[in-house]
Amino acid sequence: MLRLDRPLRLLLLALGAMFAQQTFASVGRGLPSVVAPEVIEELALDPAWYGIYVSLAALASLGFQLGCGSFILRYGALRLSQVALVMLAFGLAAGASGLILFFILSAIIGGGGAAVSTPASSHLLGRYSPPRYAPLVFSLKQTAVPAGLLLAGLLGPALAGWTGWRMTLLVAGIACLGFALMLEPLRHEFDSDRILSQRFRMSDFWTTLKSVTGTPVLRTLAMACFAFNGLQTVFTSYFIIFLVEQGQDLASAGGIFSAAMLVAVPGRILWGWLGSVLLPPRVVMAGLALGMAASTVLLGAFGAEWSMLLVGLTAAALSATAMSWHGVLLAEASRLAPPGRRGAATGGVLSFGQVGAFLLPLAYAACLSLTGSHGLGFVVCGLPALLVGLALLRGGGRQQAEPTAYSTAT
Incomplete structure (x- = not known):
């Protein structure tokens, strides 16, 4: 029988737990868009x-992500991660x-819950x-997002x-609560790095924001995240409508x-593999940004003569880019974060x-x-993605030459 060493076992367990957590969070956040026409x-x-x-949920997410570092x-x-699922349940x-x-409360509570889930899972996996x-x-973990949206779109x-x-929203909320309880046995190991003396302060919002805007490489990632996440939100919110x-x-x-979401699953794995093995993550993100911009132009050219197959292929191209950047960007944010501040930096x-x-x-x-x-x-x-893609290409591989090495994220 194959025996895995302890670090690998813990990695696989953490990856599995956070994959499932992100799947439930993605279902919880994506389901309102699916039933929105009704x-x-x-x-x-x-x-x-x-x-x-959608914008109100994003505004709530901004506050929660800026302030969640101390709580993590x-x-x-x-x-x-459990708290995030409980918040999503109440929002639904x-x-x-x-x-x-x-509905206003749903946007605030649900948006906040979905926002906390990613920094928490990134801190743990880091x-x-x-x-x-x-x-x-990180890309493997983040495939849970399109997987959750795929489930939401089908079910x-x-x-x-x-x-x-x-009732559909209530059933999803109950599922989020149930999985939050299932995570409890893992807490002894995965929360063993808690700092009980840590306190939340209102200045944490400013400290987190300054740590990003004051660091050039993190600032570049923040601008990319602005364009990518904004376009992703538009796509997932309005495409069905x-x-x-x-x-x-x-x-x-x-x-x-x-079907479009299904494309994002192997897409995230592919981009993560490219960013780990063959290309600098910055170059991978530049290619994704330009792909997003091109896909929105195609979708904008939609006409009555288009078949649904052609619309679906265009949506798949947008999904392969706008829904597939997360692992590369999050891994870079974790890598470039100050020691012990992965969750806050992410x-x-x-937040951008x-x-x-x-x-x-x-x-x-x-x-x-x-x-x-x-x-x-x-x-x-799609215009912000175009601008970010060009900026990343002009920057080339300089981000890789920064003195902050991968070892600082461990």
């Missing part, structure tokens, strides 16, 4: 208003009420990952057709969306992603409201 129809809402919900250090990454339950006030292969390990419409959208307004039923739209970089997730859906909603064009919204939201 919510909009039942409550007689303008689709452009959904961008407000004090209570442990696994405990914060609030949305199931159908009341506007509770302890156990071999530094050289961190991009691959969401089926459950909504069977039980209604309200876009398809339904083009005449697709919810089940078919969910199927196309899930949260700081991701939440700014993008706040602003770009608003830009998309404005384009949709003013022109009625989904295509123009996608093109506008």
